[in-house]
Structures are given as structure tokens and as C-alpha cells.
Amino acid sequence: xxxxxxxxxxxxxxxxxxxxxxxxxxxxxxxxxxxxxxxxxxxxxxxxxxxxxxxxxxxxxxxxxxxxxxxxxxxxxxxxxxxxxxxxxxxxxxxxxxxxxxxxxxxxxxxxxxxxxxxxxxxxxxxxxxxxxxxxxxxxxxxxxxxxxxxxxxxxxxxxxxxxxxxxxxxxxxxxxxxxxxx
Numbered sequence: 001x002x003x004x005x006x007x008x009x010x011x012x013x014x015x016x017x018x019x020x021x022x023x024x025x026x027x028x029x030x031x032x033x034x035x036x037x038x039x040x041x042x043x044x045x046x047x048x049x050x051x052x053x054x055x056x057x058x059x060x061x062x063x064x065x066x067x068x069x070x071x072x073x074x075x076x077x078x079x080x081x082x083x084x085x086x087x088x089x090x091x092x093x094x095x096x097x098x099x100x101x102x103x104x105x106x107x108x109x110x111x112x113x114x115x116x117x118x119x120x121x122x123x124x125x126x127x128x129x130x131x132x133x134x135x136x137x138x139x140x141x142x143x144x145x146x147x148x149x150x151x152x153x154x155x156x157x158x159x160x161x162x163x164x165x166x167x168x169x170x171x172x173x174x175x176x177x178x179x180x181x182x183x
Contacts, residue, residue: 124150 013021022030064070121131134140139156 126150 019027019030065074117128117131117135121128124131133155134153137155138158141154141156143151143153145151
């Protein structure tokens, strides 16, 4: 005969591994007990904390903040900080709401116009085929003059094993200029 509980069905997971299986009252009791025992653990360490604080001069802090009521200016200063934070947050919320109402339903952004190789070649002052060759090259050495215009371009050869196949069908001044980062 088989041993009890050795059936093919998998056993129910333990509640400690699946806290979502706990009822609301079990979760409340578990959280309360956890908080209580953490507090008890911290309470047991209080003598060590007090000893370290005394060794580091925490008695001076007690004298300044409690006996001489130094906490009052601190509370007042924290109140002013809270006022500034609320004012800044409020101004950002008002600005966001203003922009929401002003631009709701209107898309004012536009796509950039496409630039053709012929346009760029004309701007740079070279033939479109030359610009396409530069575009296909893996490494270029470009020299500029004082005004920033291109003086000379040297294509540096890459070993044949490293260079991929050239894109077919891209020639002529009407070809779109591709972003080298996307290539």
C-alpha cells in the first residue's frame, strides 16, 4: 500500500510562501505581531544605543534641544520649509493644469521634413554619389577649414571581414538621407 499523502496531486503551498492565501484577520495578526517583535527587539538594544550616544556626546543634544527648548526654532523653520514646498508644488500643478487645458486635443508638434541626399550634397558642395559613398563608408577622416566647411574627406578602408554588404538600390539625388545611427 501507498503511504498516506503520496498521491499525484501536488501539496498545497505553505502560507509562508504564499501570503496571499492568508485571510484578512491572519494578515492583520501577522503584521501586528511582526511590528510588536521589531519594537521589542529595538527596545532591547536601547541600552547599547544610549551608551553609544553618551560616548558620542548626545547629552549635549539633550541639553540644547530639550532643556533649553531648542526644538521650537527647529519646528518653526520646518514649518516654513513646508510652506515653501507646498507653494512650489502648487505652482507646478497650476502650470500643468494650465497647459492641459490650453493644449488639450491639439497636437502642435510636427514631424521634421525628410531631407534628400541631393539637398545635403548641394549644401555640402559635393556630388550626390560622393555623399552616398561617404555614407556607406565605415570610417571617414574629415578635414574642416576655419569656417567649418569640409576641405577634404578621406575614406579609410576596413578589412573585408568586418564590413557588411552595401545597401542595394540607394543611388541618385532623390534618395532619402538615412540616419547613420539607425544603419
